[in-house]
Amino acid sequence: MRNSLPFAELPQMARAVSIRRLLRDGSRRELLSISALWLLSLAASIGLGLISVIFKWSGLPVHLGGLELYITVYPPLVICLMWTLTCGWWWGAIPAYLATLTLALYGGMPLSWALLFSGANPLGFAVMGLGYRAIAISRNLSSVSAMLFYVQLSFVGAIFSSSGALVWCYTNRIDSTALLPIWQGWWLGAFLQSVFLCAPAMALLWPHLERWQQARPQLLADAAADPRGSVLRLLGCVTIGVLVYGFVTLQLADNLLHAQAAGIPAALARALEVARDTTWAFYWVFALIVVFIAAFGYHMFIHWQTLTNQLVTDLRHANQRLYMLAGTDSLTGLHNRRVADERIAAEWQRAQRLGLQAALVMIDIDHFKQINDRHGHPVGDEAIRVLASEIRALSREIDCACRYGGEEFVILLPQADAEGAYAFAERLRTQVAAVPVTSEHGAFHFTVSAGIALFDPTDVSHEGWIERCDSALYRAKRNGRNQVVAEAPVAV
Numbered sequence: 001m002r003n004s005l006p007f008a009e010l011p012q013m014a015r016a017v018s019i020r021r022l023l024r025d026g027s028r029r030e031l032l033s034i035s036a037l038w039l040l041s042l043a044a045s046i047g048l049g050l051i052s053v054i055f056k057w058s059g060l061p062v063h064l065g066g067l068e069l070y071i072t073v074y075p076p077l078v079i080c081l082m083w084t085l086t087c088g089w090w091w092g093a094i095p096a097y098l099a100t101l102t103l104a105l106y107g108g109m110p111l112s113w114a115l116l117f118s119g120a121n122p123l124g125f126a127v128m129g130l131g132y133r134a135i136a137i138s139r140n141l142s143s144v145s146a147m148l149f150y151v152q153l154s155f156v157g158a159i160f161s162s163s164g165a166l167v168w169c170y171t172n173r174i175d176s177t178a179l180l181p182i183w184q185g186w187w188l189g190a191f192l193q194s195v196f197l198c199a200p201a202m203a204l205l206w207p208h209l210e211r212w213q214q215a216r217p218q219l220l221a222d223a224a225a226d227p228r229g230s231v232l233r234l235l236g237c238v239t240i241g242v243l244v245y246g247f248v249t250l251q252l253a254d255n256l257l258h259a260q261a262a263g264i265p266a267a268l269a270r271a272l273e274v275a276r277d278t279t280w281a282f283y284w285v286f287a288l289i290v291v292f293i294a295a296f297g298y299h300m301f302i303h304w305q306t307l308t309n310q311l312v313t314d315l316r317h318a319n320q321r322l323y324m325l326a327g328t329d330s331l332t333g334l335h336n337r338r339v340a341d342e343r344i345a346a347e348w349q350r351a352q353r354l355g356l357q358a359a360l361v362m363i364d365i366d367h368f369k370q371i372n373d374r375h376g377h378p379v380g381d382e383a384i385r386v387l388a389s390e391i392r393a394l395s396r397e398i399d400c401a402c403r404y405g406g407e408e409f410v411i412l413l414p415q416a417d418a419e420g421a422y423a424f425a426e427r428l429r430t431q432v433a434a435v436p437v438t439s440e441h442g443a444f445h446f447t448v449s450a451g452i453a454l455f456d457p458t459d460v461s462h463e464g465w466i467e468r469c470d471s472a473l474y475r476a477k478r479n480g481r482n483q484v485v486a487e488a489p490v491a492v
Helices: 019-025 028-054 075-087 089-106 111-117 120-134 144-161 163-171 176-215 228-259 266-326 337-354 368-375 377-394 418-434 462-478
Strands: 060-064 067-071 358-365 400-405 408-414 448-454 484-486
Touching: 019 028, 028 075, 028 089, 067 176, 075 089, 075 120, 075 176, 089 111, 089 120, 111 163, 120 144, 120 163, 120 228, 144 163, 144 176, 144 228, 163 176, 176 228, 228 266, 337 358, 337 400, 337 408, 337 462, 358 368, 358 377, 358 418, 358 462, 368 377, 377 400, 377 408, 377 418, 408 418, 418 448, 418 484, 448 462, 462 484
Parallel strands: 448 484
Antiparallel strands: 060 067, 358 408, 358 448, 400 408
């Protein structure tokens, strides 16, 4: 049974598709297809927005279980919300704004008010985008938890976007008693379209879009460094949305009640007045509870995030220690062969890409088997430690010294030329020969042989570089040992 998900399957903070990075790093096919689809969506949003005004799809009455509800059908919302959820806020906000601006001007709204009115749906989209930036939850709406989160966000986003209904009624001088159908139709229509149209589309499309985004991370904007601000803004939006929804609903119902109170018997009017006062009292108590829950939720999140950050920091340090142990030779404290191969490969690629110079030095203790046979393996280990100590003392910070196997060592010298590499190897050979090693049979000295190979851009891979260095070391040992041999003659 699998106990944990692979990293790629874990939900991540939402990251928008960066327009700047798409232009810079996107392929021609990606750029053309995304641009064409977005422009088509823009045209469709403007056209469908005008159709919704011409055919008066606003505040349509719907009878449900004895209740009369009002719904506004606005197709551009579905198109633009899909762009917001999949690619980011700007992708959906711009066509939503331009579509609403077009229909507002078509309806005769003054330009100044039309500019304000057009920001209603982008405001709702911003709330939904903020939710996915604040909470790491999947946008694959085929799961129950992801769907529940989406439904809550859709409700709050619809409430914020319904602020446009107030602007519409004010500029068209609609009586406050007639505001309820327009306002309710706006938020309820936006909510239902988000849940019953956008959600199924997201469940079908998002897995494919997510795979594309994971394959092209260079096209995505950076994630928020600290989600605390996003969570605080999200909780603030949810709190304000719920309170505004309750207040506006009660206020509009109150206006209708006052408008129709003249024809109601006194006793019934009194009962309705008591019910009205009780409802308002309940609302203010409910408002205090919502504010308390939001504040409590934020403090719980901060506490959880602090603990999580500490655990992540401890895990990172533990991983770093494990990585160091896995890449460190226990006898000498130098890097082991695995790290040597990784660093040599990385330096080979860097030198190949930037046209830099570098050198490899391979060191081997002369007659090491005789040292072990005569003095024992502990003394042989001490000779290896002496050589490692001298290598460490002579190496620069940018060098990489490794025990490559047995009594063989490799030193990677970035930015080193032939003369510098030869001087390093020769000085190391001289100093090692001067250090005595104690044993039961008395102190003795040992020597080393060294081979040098410079970076050559004609090598097929870094393995060729290592092979050339190993060949130079072999020639040093074949020529009598206790000497330094470069693959090419070095002027000394």
